[in-house]
Amino acid sequence: MLVNNFLEDSARKYPNKVALITDEGSYNYREIDDIANKIAQALLADNLKKGDRVAIFMNNSLDVVVGLFGILKAGGIFIIINTTAKTEKLAYILNNSRASVLIASKQNLPVIAGACNNTPSLKDIYMAGKDIPSGQALHKRVCSLEEIMGGTNNSRQPETHTIDMDLASIIYTSCSTGPPKGVMMTHFNMVSAANSIIKYLEKTEEDIILNTIPMSFDYGLYQVLMGFKVGATIVFEKQFMYPYTVIDTILREKVTGFPIVPTIAAILLQMDGIKKHDFHHLRYITSTAAALPVAHIDRLKDFFPMTKIYSMYGLTECKRVSYLPPEQLAIRPTSVGKGMPNTEAYIVDQNGDRVGPDMVGELVVRGSNVMIGYWGMPEATAKTLKPGRYSWEKVLYTGDLFKMDKDGYLYFIGRKDDIIKCRGEKVSPKEIENVLSEIDGVVEAAVVGVSDFLLGQAVKAFVVLKKGLKMMEKDVQRYCSQHLEDFMVPKYVEFMDELPKTAAGKIDKLSLI
DSSP: OOTHHHHHHHHHHSTTSEEEEETTEEEEHHHHHHHHHHHHHHHHHTTOOTTOEEEEEOOSSHHHHHHHHHHHHTTOEEEEOOTTOOHHHHHHHHHHHTOSEEEEEGGGHHHHHHHGGGOTTOOEEEEESSSOOOHHHHTSEEEEHHHHHHSSSOOSOOOOOOOTTSEEEEEEEOOSSSSOEEEEEEHHHHHHHHHHHHHHHTOOTTOEEEEOSOTTSHHHHHHHHHHHHHTOEEEEOOSTTOHHHHHHHHHHHTOOEEEEOHHHHHHHTTOSSGGGSOOTTOOEEEEOSSOOOHHHHHHHHHHOTTSEEEEEEOOTTTSOOEEEOGGGTTTOTTOOBEEOTTEEEEEEOTTSOBOOTTOOEEEEEEETTSOOEETTOHHHHHHHEEEOSSTTOEEEEEEEEEEEOTTSOEEEEEESSOOEEETTEEEOHHHHHHHHTTSTTEEEEEEEEEEETTTEEEEEEEEEEOTTOOOOHHHHHHHHHHHSOGGGSOSEEEEESSOOBOTTSOBOGGGGO
């Protein structure tokens, strides 16, 4: 099976059923499949070859959904980029992936224009919005996405020769030592991951799933993929900026599934009057990215007494690793469960040998959901994917420290590297430190994660300035906001005369936490 079959099969089974609800309207499976076919035909007419990369730079919308399925139908590989990315990161991803087409919204034009100055592989831009710029202005060929989607052009499903071992997507994730890494997932990887999660969440065509999470984040992406596979309905709501609006949507649409991250849980639990509403239709809530605090679990159960709450753990390199059955939540509230169906998770020491119960070591994952590697990074791939039990397999060394109890339940301890988990997103301290070092007058900088009730972890920067120079916290934050995604901008900035060092002369981050 291929990922695009999720949409195609549901369009045959449930052609008139509402598949997607957005601010702009509702769309059934047949409509979405037809529009995706038009995009696929346009890509092929523009000489897209099997395995070519196509980037999508848009917020959650119908355009993103039909775009990714259209890319797959044409035999391409999709890349969804967070719209908070600044020019430098967009340009890096386009160049690193050698994307030939960009599907984007005019509202992000300033960032796109800056990134397009030096992207030789990029030939075409399919742009959504009114009064789109000329191709001459961007030094690329620019087409109207609306005209492609709404025109009378061919909506027949194209014939391609994709097989499940072919790449379906590249998902870029932060790296502690350098630029983002492109996680390569085949159709087989993604179908396997979707099947396993669908199984333990017991998803069906009756589900109505609310998605507030960007599809550039695999947690948000898979809500759509899994929903379309079973013929469910997906409801897009703007990111969790207006929590009362989200609650109204849950009630109005009779939502059955609500994926959250700990930050959303923290916001929910501060809202007044939630308990007065009837949420009997809300079948499950899932949480991933970081373990929910026990106090949050207890209050969520109080707010949503009829709802199953799933605490889960995963990472982009394999999508999902484990889940805690809801009936275990009261018994093991700090656990993220056992390996999900068709996945094995175990813990090893520094020599790669399995350890016993309650011993801390690195979590290793084996399964058909494990990525095939990092795009264009063979050395990084070799450090993460290592020989497994059998000669033909590679297993994923997650870089996360865990322990396992005598019953096989997993408990997250920490990261081997210094990646920060902020608002459910992976944040690279190195990437922020590089930007801080560009500020005129900054001599040295270090970035760490600190505990935060709403964010899980907040970004804190320690900055050393040239002698005699004065700078305010807001000056640093303003510069960072111009060059970094919003979730990477330091919440706290502390100025120091010097940074603590180890005996080897390296910055001692442990003493800063």
